Amino acid sequence: MKFVDEARIEAIAGNGGNGAISFRREKYIPFGGPDGGDGGRGGSVFALADCNINTLIDFRYARKFAARNGENGRGSDQYGAAAEDIVLRMPVGTQIKDSDSGDLLFDLTVHGEQVCLAKGGDGGMGNLHFKTSTNRAPRKATKGWPGEARNLSLELKVLADVGLLGLPNAGKSTLIASVSNARPKIADYPFTTLHPNLGVVRVGPERSFVIADIPGLIEGAADGAGLGHQFLRHLQRTRLLLHVIDVAPFDPEADPVRDAKAIIKELKRYDAALAAKDRWVVLNKTDMLDPETGRKQLDDLRKRLRLARGTPLFEISALTGDGLKPLLFAIMDFIAAKNERPVEVVDVRFRPDETLG
Numbered sequence: 076m077k078f079v080d081e082a083r084i085e086a087i088a089g090n091g092g093n094g095a096i097s098f099r100r101e102k103y104i105p106f107g108g109p110d111g112g113d114g115g116r117g118g119s120v121f122a123l124a125d126c127n128i129n130t131l132i133d134f135r136y137a138r139k140f141a142a143r144n145g146e147n148g149r150g151s152d153q154y155g156a157a158a159e160d161i162v163l164r165m166p167v168g169t170q171i172k173d174s175d176s177g178d179l180l181f182d183l184t185v186h187g188e189q190v191c192l193a194k195g196g197d198g199g200m201g202n203l204h205f206k207t208s209t210n211r212a213p214r215k216a217t218k219g220w221p222g223e224a225r226n227l228s229l230e231l232k233v234l235a236d237v238g239l240l241g242l243p244n245a246g247k248s249t250l251i252a253s254v255s256n257a258r259p260k261i262a263d264y265p266f267t268t269l270h271p272n273l274g275v276v277r278v279g280p281e282r283s284f285v286i287a288d289i290p291g292l293i294e295g296a297a298d299g300a301g302l303g304h305q306f307l308r309h310l311q312r313t314r315l316l317l318h319v320i321d322v323a324p325f326d327p328e329a330d331p332v333r334d335a336k337a338i339i340k341e342l343k344r345y346d347a348a349l350a351a352k353d354r355w356v357v358l359n360k361t362d363m364l365d366p367e368t369g370r371k372q373l374d375d376l377r378k379r380l381r382l383a384r385g386t387p388l389f390e391i392s393a394l395t396g397d398g399l400k401p402l403l404f405a406i407m408d409f410i411a412a413k414n415e416r417p418v419e420v421v422d423v424r425f426r427p428d429e430t431l432g
Contacts, residue, residue: 082134089117091196091219097150114198115155118142124183174226196220235287238310241319250393323363362392
């Protein structure tokens with residue numbers, strides 16, 4: 076299935092039915108009085124969060140959703156029938172914005188959450204409501220109210236506890252495949268990941284977290300290089316970022332430290348709040364280092380990264396599994412502590428660009 080995380084739709088609610096003007100006419104009842112019924116309510120358009128859906132592809136091709144109008148009222152005190160509502164099922168994590176103003180209207184973060192996108196118009200009143208002691212034969216009824224119409228933008232931001240960040244071919248897909256049930260495409264060339272992948276990591280009984288892998292980010296992404304910032308929104312809901320660094324790049328001229336700092340700059344250019352999230356550094360592909368000089372290379376990388384004090388750093392091999400257990404248990408403890416800690420307002424300030432942590 077094609078992954079789609081953006082869509083534009085038009086939600087049009089139905090109009091309410093008109094009230095009726097009618098009088099009771101029966102044999103031997105010369106003055107039966109008014110009996111015009113009310114119009115029915117127009118159909119509304121709702122959005123329902125469904126955890127069984129993971130893409131907005133249903134809204135890429137069908138973009139206009141119009142509910143039916145309510146029925147008009149009739150004589151003999153008959154009210155018009157209300158129109159059926161339209162329920163649009165959307166992935167959990169979908170943000171719904173007004174296309175005209177850009178305002179955020181709804182954020183579907185819980186399975187089963189339902190919101191009204193466009194409210195149907197109320198039905199008009201029939202003439203039976205206008206009968207008084209001085210006006211026993213009212214010839215007055217009201218029309219139904221028009222339904223709402225909205226142009227909406229849908230934007231999917233996946234819900235995950237941990238997000239993987241790094242250059243293409245840094246081993247992020249191999250990492251998520253090694254620790255979870257996700258099976259992304261893995262190959263020995265850049266940009267094999269073209270859309271986000273989610274996986275559930277089970278550390279123990281009733282101890283698990285969700286990890287997200289997005290396409291690699293490169294220097295110049297803000298200007299459209301590579302896949303640009305297209306998928307960075309999927310990291311905005313995560314609690315922890317894992318910055319995966321390839322310690323054995325194919326290109327002999329590549330500098331892992333320089334590339335890592337470039338990624339952080341791109342992250343700050345995209346979203347200051349995202350760049351301020353807790354970020355751990357993961358040195359990957361340690362199995363590809365020379366056994367004699369590998370330790371020295373890793374120590375040199377640690378010094379050149381100039382991590383801020385307290386920033387965790389892990390050395391792993393996603394391919395062989397070396398170092399994965401300490402990483403996963405540390406992540407689980409971090410998430411558990413976050414769940415117990417009350418939410419605090421954080422003042423976002425950054426360290427100089429030359430520091431990575």
